[in-house]
Amino acid sequence: MGQQEVPTTGRGKRRLGVMGGTFDPIHHGHLVAASEVAALFHLDEVVFVPTGQPWQKGHKAVSPAEDRYLMTVIATASNPQFSVSRIDIDRGGPTYTIDTLRDLRALNTDSDLFFITGADALSQILTWRDAEELFSLAHFIGVTRPGHDLTDDGLPKGGVSLVEVPALAISSTDCRARVAQGDPVWYLVPDGVVRYIDKRQLYRG
Ligand SMILES: Nc1ncnc2c1ncn2[C@@H]1O[C@H](COP(=O)(O)OP(=O)(O)OP(=O)(O)O)[C@@H](O)[C@H]1O
Numbered sequence: 001m002g003q004q005e006v007p008t009t010g011r012g013k014r015r016l017g018v019m020g021g022t023f024d025p026i027h028h029g030h031l032v033a034a035s036e037v038a039a040l041f042h043l044d045e046v047v048f049v050p051t052g053q054p055w056q057k058g059h060k061a062v063s064p065a066e067d068r069y070l071m072t073v074i075a076t077a078s079n080p081q082f083s084v085s086r087i088d089i090d091r092g093g094p095t096y097t098i099d100t101l102r103d104l105r106a107l108n109t110d111s112d113l114f115f116i117t118g119a120d121a122l123s124q125i126l127t128w129r130d131a132e133e134l135f136s137l138a139h140f141i142g143v144t145r146p147g148h149d150l151t152d153d154g155l156p157k158g159g160v161s162l163v164e165v166p167a168l169a170i171s172s173t174d175c176r177a178r179v180a181q182g183d184p185v186w187y188l189v190p191d192g193v194v195r196y197i198d199k200r201q202l203y204r205g
């Protein structure tokens with residue numbers, strides 16, 4: 001892992017990383033994964049795409065999309081390689097990565113796409129809508145995450161790379177629980193996100 005061959009890009013094409021997530025809230029696990037993959041895969045940019053309605057999290061209450069979007073903007077603003085897209089929020093309805101990738105390809109005809117996903121999400125990918133078509137739209141990069149096995153079993157050969165990233169045992173679930181209990185989330189999420197959670201009184205239960 002980490003030493004895998006970097007897939008080549010079409011001639012003259014930009015290399016655009018895509019980091020999808022519910023980001024409720026965005027934390028340093030997300031940011032380190034994106035930064036590490038950007039360096040290893042020579043990406044020109046990583047676009048963070050907050051979900052509109054994450055249909056597989058349907059049983060859990062999710063914060064308003066605008067709050068998740070703004071926290072993602074705050075967290076990524078200082079990195080010139082990072083940007084944030086509203087496409088999944090503005091499309092409306094449940095979020096499917098097949099739509100994310102189709103839309104991003106249409107908007108970025110000069111780019112090859114690299115979809116970044118943690119080990120937990122990668123292990124669920126065959127349950128996603130139109131799973132078999134996903135791999136024709138982007139190269140998938142699975143990253144290690146503490147507590148989860150990283151494997152490409154059952155996934156198309158050549159469609160997925162597996163990468164070891166610095167282990168950060170941080171989850172949005174844990175951040176929300178900490179805020180609800182009055183515990184600090186300093187240094188688990190960027191400072192501006194701590195301030196935003198406080199200002200908007202998110203996760204107070
Ligand atoms: N600590 C981490 N290390 C590596 N990848 C991560 C980490 N946390 C999240 N990811 C990956 O980032 C993407 C978006 O994750 P998401 O926004 O659902 O965060 P989460 O912490 O898993 O949230 P929740 O706890 O609410 O389920 C997913 O592909 C997920 O696997």
Ligand SMILES: O=C(O)c1ccc[n+]([C@@H]2O[C@H](COP(=O)([O-])O)[C@@H](O)[C@H]2O)c1
Nearest residue numbers: 020021022054056095096097098128129
């Ligand atoms: O396409 C799907 O059916 C699908 C199902 C579950 C998750 N995803 C995507 O996986 C990414 C991480 O999702 P989540 O719910 O773990 O925050 C995000 O980009 C989601 O849109 C996609």
